[in-house]
Amino acid sequence: IRSKMVNSSSDVLFTLSGFNETMQYRHLVFSVCLVCYFLIVFINITLVLTVILEKSLHEPMYIFLCNLCINGVYSTTGFYPKFLADLLSGLYTISYSGCLLQIMVIYSSVQCDYIILTAMAYDRYVAICRPLEYHTIMTSQKAAKLLLVCWIVPLCSISIIVIISSTLILCGFHIDKLYCENWSIVKLSCFPSTVTNVMGYTLMLAYFSCFLYILYTYFRLIRTCWRSNGDKSKFMQTCVPHVLVLCNVTIALLFDLLYTRYGSRNLPQNLKNFMAIEFLVIPPLINPLIYGLQLTKVRNVVLKVYKIKRLK
Numbered sequence: 321i322r323s324k325m326v327n328s329s330s331d332v333l334f335t336l337s338g339f340n341e342t343m344q345y346r347h348l349v350f351s352v353c354l355v356c357y358f359l360i361v362f363i364n365i366t367l368v369l370t371v372i373l374e375k376s377l378h379e380p381m382y383i384f385l386c387n388l389c390i391n392g393v394y395s396t397t398g399f400y401p402k403f404l405a406d407l408l409s410g411l412y413t414i415s416y417s418g419c420l421l422q423i424m425v426i427y428s429s430v431q432c433d434y435i436i437l438t439a440m441a442y443d444r445y446v447a448i449c450r451p452l453e454y455h456t457i458m459t460s461q462k463a464a465k466l467l468l469v470c471w472i473v474p475l476c477s478i479s480i481i482v483i484i485s486s487t488l489i490l491c492g493f494h495i496d497k498l499y500c501e502n503w504s505i506v507k508l509s510c511f512p513s514t515v516t517n518v519m520g521y522t523l524m525l526a527y528f529s530c531f532l533y534i535l536y537t538y539f540r541l542i543r544t545c546w547r548s549n550g551d552k553s554k555f556m557q558t559c560v561p562h563v564l565v566l567c568n569v570t571i572a573l574l575f576d577l578l579y580t581r582y583g584s585r586n587l588p589q590n591l592k593n594f595m596a597i598e599f600l601v602i603p604p605l606i607n608p609l610i611y612g613l614q615l616t617k618v619r620n621v622v623l624k625v626y627k628i629k630r631l632k
Contacts, residue, residue, distance in 0.1 A: 332416035338498040338593045339412045350407040357400040360604045364389040367608045374621045380463040384440045391432045392604035398425030419500035431474030438530045439466045445537040565607045572599030
């Protein structure tokens with residue numbers, strides 16, 4: 321499909337690349353992705369309902385985990401339904417408004433992931449390094465404020481970027497990816513966008529700052545836990561899953577960053593597709609499994625509910 325210049329952004333239709341390699345077996349890809357999306361939704365919603373319905377899990381750490389799972393469903397919903405529809409229809413296009421909405425959902429969820437992980441790191445730091453003050457510091461009001469920051473800051477920052485991107489004059493309408501992302505829109509602009517680039521690098525710096533803060537808190541946690549066997553056990557049960565999830569999300573984002581900024585036309589298309597969607601597949605699927613299996617209280621509640629239903 322050949323895109324052409326139009327005066328109104330509402331008439332713009334972007335074409336998406338990366339589907340050529342899937343044309344021959346797109347129904348197989350559709351089936352696999354549908355199952356993957358179903359598993360992501362099912363596993364994350366299971367943990368969300370577990371935390372909501374079990375009063376013993378109404379603690380800041382589990383509330384943050386609940387929001388991490390909600391964000392996992394939110395992010396994948398910005399990608400999978402459109403991707404699955406494209407595979408069925410064979411028309412790999414997206415409207416201008418649909419493209420901006422997809423950017424908004426996917427990349428606000430990325431920021432949300434990192435801020436939630438930062439809040440969880442702070443919670444664990446207070447719980448282990450300042451246990452006597454934990455309930456004084458991590459009150460329900462404090463947890464609620466942190467959650468508001470986790471959701472409002474990403475939505476506002478990405479909204480600003482989307483609004484700026486919507487004002488760009490475009491000289492092309494082909495996006496070299498399976499879905500829309502802001503850098504692709506910027507590359508299609510007829511003129512360089514300094515403001516958008518500055519905003520992009522500012523967000524990257526914010527991610528890096530969150531990552532450094534999490535590393536700092538865990539350095540303090542490890543140093544504290546080294547002195548006590550009880551703290552070591554607590555660290556292994558509640559903090560190791562957090563470290564694994566952080567590594568999972570960070571590696572996935574690095575794949576996306578490498579593809580977006582330094583992707584090579586010489587790379588096989590299947591590899592480029594994997595690099596593009598890895599952070600939309602692996603973290604939302606693996607993160608709840610890591611927490612569900614490692615956190616004893618969550619695992620026990622899930623198993624208890626499963627056994628009750630099985631007996632009935």
